[in-house]
Amino acid sequence: MSMRQLFLQHQAQTSDFPLMIEVEKAEGIYMYGSDGHRYIDLISGIGVSNVGHRHPKVLRAIHDQLDRYMHLMVYGEFVQGPQAQLAQALCSTLPDRLNNVYLLNSGAEAVEGAMKLAKRYTGRTEFVCCRNAYHGSTQGALSVNGSESFKNAFRPLLPDVRVINHGAIPDLEQITERTAAIILETVQGEAGIRVPEVSYMQALRARCTQVGALLILDEIQTGFGRTGTFWAFEQFGIEPDILLCAKGMGGGMPIGAFIAPQEIMAVFKNDPILGHLTTFGGHPVSCAASLATLQTIQEENLLAGVEGKAQLFKDLLVHPRIKGIRNKGLMMAAEFESFEVLKAVIDQAILNGVLTDWFLFCDNSMRIAPPLTITEEQIREACQIILASIDEAVA
Secondary structure (H helix, E strand, C coil), X not given: CCHHHHHHHHCCCCCCCCCCCCEEEEEECEEEECCCCEEEEXXXXXXXXXXXXXXXXXXXXXXXXXXXXXXXXXXCCCCCHHHHHHHHHHHHCCCCCCCEEEEECCHHHHHHHXXXXXXXXXXXXXXXXXXXXXXXXXXXXXXXXXXXXXHHHHCCCCCCEEEECCCCHHHHHHCCCCEEEEEEECCECCCCCECCCHHHHHHHHHHHHHHCCEEEEECCCXXXXXXXXXXXXXXXXXXXXXXEECHHHHCCCCCEEEEECHHHHHHHHCCCCCCCCCCCCCCHHHHHHHHHHHHHHHHCCHHHHHHHHHHHHHHHCCCCCCCEEEEECCEEEEECCCHHHHHHHHHHHHHHCEECEEECCEEEEEEECCCCCCCHHHHHHHHHHHHHHHHHHCC
């Protein structure tokens, strides 16, 4: 049997139309099919490969850790160097108050842990989320997703969830003394890259402080430099009470975390003891890869190039079929007139060697989120292919 046959017959599917690209190797911004076809990866595995595929420093860290040990014990019992060093390095990028890191396997797990933490710390049960938000597919995370079409088939979900409009200051009044936390993407991703106003984010912070609700910022897509600062919230003059990260933090390895002040995180230690548990969270190999990713972003000064590279995409992607481009750094959405047109363009671009995608809640916009390591020459090549693909797809 071929790999394609095995994939279709024995691997669980999530749609009736998988891309079916069989990848043999990946390096930098490129993926190579089993047929030798080369693809420019303009979506970084959906925001994961911020330092590119198989970055040498990440590979070296993985190999070094493999020579020492892999899984030893459930999270939080043994002193493991990769975990402690990563936690310290993460805290060094953050305001002093955000000084305690709980390491997990994924973004959805970070959401789940943060929701438990907010309920336990505040003694409240209500959560507030935004329309068209995406925070993951596990049941707690799904409960605070902002799209009914994704939620209805799996009800009943968590009660006491209130949905408000993203960016609407009057809606912040719905955050009350009953609210444990509001969970918000610093930049909405699956909604098609929706960037809030600074005034909204500051009003949000003030309202949470006023009523004693915690502010959970989901930086699972925006974190680790995607928007041009290490964390996107830095650009809004606020600080969260709990910060979520995953995706781009692992350099291609599975890892996530939620980060909070020590006095908030401490509630997991008593009543009950072991208030949150994970077997594989903070896996030492993933932690080593994450620390190398963080250091690579800093040592190679990748943040400095984000704005210029984003602007080059915007300058080059000019076409009558592109209605506009929204972005925060290298987190970009190019809008087309319809899903039908966009899907034809995406399919043609894949044939021509560029991988893009659309958004769950914005299916007329093309996702562009390349590795931060992409060069200007590579951007020019990718944009040339996209423009040619538009002409071919709509001819």
